[in-house]
Amino acid sequence: MQDSGYRDRLGQLVEPGERLLAYAKAEAAHGAQPAAAPDATAPQGSVRVTAGGVLLNLLAPVVTFGPGDRLVDRVCWGVAGRGAAGSVAARLHRALHPPRSPGTVRDTLIAATDQRLLVCLTGAVKLFAWRADDERSLAGTRVVFAAARTEVAAARVGWHRLNPKRLRVDFTDGSWLAFTVPIAESGRPLREVAAALSR
Structure with a gap:
């Protein structure tokens, strides 16, 4: 998909009178994330992180063990977000992971306007897609999270590990x-979003 397609679609998603300042295609960084909302169906009580649980997470990544997953994320990737279960960051992180069909992907777009921070997801597209699929995915782009500029304290781009x-x-x-964006891609769009949010 071309960047101009993203800009045009985001221009359709802003409110009347709202101005799009900058946007970037990115993904939530890997690592320990803000606290998730408690699951009402999960049994209550304390869970201990054991060496066996952590080893199981490393050897069989498809096996999920919450405390072990968080420890492995922290060791391998570091911290990628913080916040209590009801915090702005926790709500944003949850909005970025809607249910999806196996074998499909979505792009994440972060946009700064003169009034809000917007986070959008494109429509789902199959891993091996044709151009028409890309166009349908772009047309399916929607805002999944919005925060008023007054809720944003700061934004900056910098080094994290490598x-x-x-x-x-x-x-x-x-x-x-x-x-983050992949190492091979330019960081300029992220810097433009950070500068726009810091105005």
């Missing part, structure tokens, strides 16, 4: 979430 292109968005409630 990646020099990680956007960290801090919110006024003390929570934060990070986004």
Whole structure:
């Protein structure tokens, strides 16, 4: 998909009178994330992180063990977000992971307007897609999260481990979430979003 297609679609998603300042195609950074909302169906009680549970997570990644997953994420990737279960960052992180069909992907777009921070997901597209599929995916782009500019405390792009292109968005409630682009891609769009959010 061409970048101009993203800009045109985002221009359709902003409110009347709202101006699109910058946008970037990115993904939520890997690593330990903000706290998830408690699952009402999960049994209550404390869960201990054991060496066996962590080893199981490393050897069989398809097996999920919450505390082990978080520890492996923290060791391998570091911290990619912080915040209590109801924080702005936690709500944003949850909005980025809707249910999806197996074998499909979505692109994440972060946009700064003169009034809001918008996070959008494109329509689902199959892994091996044709151009027509890409166009349908772009047409299916929708806003999954919006925050008023007053909720954004700061935004900056900097180094994290070996990646020099990680956007960290801090919110006024003390929570934060990070986004990255692949190493081979330019970090300029992320820097433009950070600059627009810092105005």
